[in-house]
Amino acid sequence: MGFEHVDTRLEGLVLVEPQIFRDERGFLVETFRQDELKQLGIDCRFVQDNQSRSMKGTLRGIHFQTKPGQAKLVRCARGRILDVAVDLRSESPTFGEWEAHELSDENQRLLFIPVGFGHAFLVLSDDADVVYRLSSYYKPEREAGIAFDDPEVGIEWPAMGHLISERDRAAPTLAEIRDSLPW
Secondary structure: OOEEEEOOOOOOOEEEEEOEEEEOOEEEEOOOOHHHHHHOOOOOOOOEEEEEEEEOOEEEEEEEEOOOOOOEEEEEEEOEEEEEEEEOOOOOOOOOOEEEEEEEOOOOOEEEEOOOEEEEEEEOOOEEEEEEEEOOOOOHHHEEEOOOOOOOOOOOOOOOOOEOOHHHHOOOOHHHHHHHOOO
C-alpha cells in the first residue's frame, strides 16, 4: 500500500497521507501499518483505540495525559475536523506553539501527536467520527488540559458557534500549569 510523509512545522509531529485506492465501488485505504509508519518516524507501541462522534461546531480539548504521557495517532473516519497539536515540552524551542491540519474521510490523513503535546479538534462537517490510537491506557487521574482559547497559545479557530464542555471551558491557561508540566 504506502504512506507519504507530509511536512509539519513542529518537531515530533508526523502528518501521514495514505495511498487511497478508489473505484466505482468506493475506496480502500490502510490506516495503520506499523513497519511503514515506523519508517516515517512513528515508532510507538499502541495499547488502546478510542473513537468519538461529535456534531458540527464541537470543540474538544486541549487535552493531554501526564506521566507517562500519551502519544496519539489520530484520524477522522467520518466527516471533517481541524486537528490541533500544541507543544507542551518546556525545553522545546517551539514550546506553546500550535499547528493545525484538516483530517477528513476524504483525505484519510493521520496525525501522530507525540508525548508532550496537547491535542484538540473542531468538527467542521455536520458530524465527525474521530479515531485515536493511544500509546498508554487512559487514566482519569492523569487527565489534564489547557484552555482552548488561551491567548498565550493563540490558536486561530474558525469562526463558528463552538460546543464546548464545561470541563474544557474551565481549563487553566498554559501559564497557570507551566511549572507542573512533566516534560
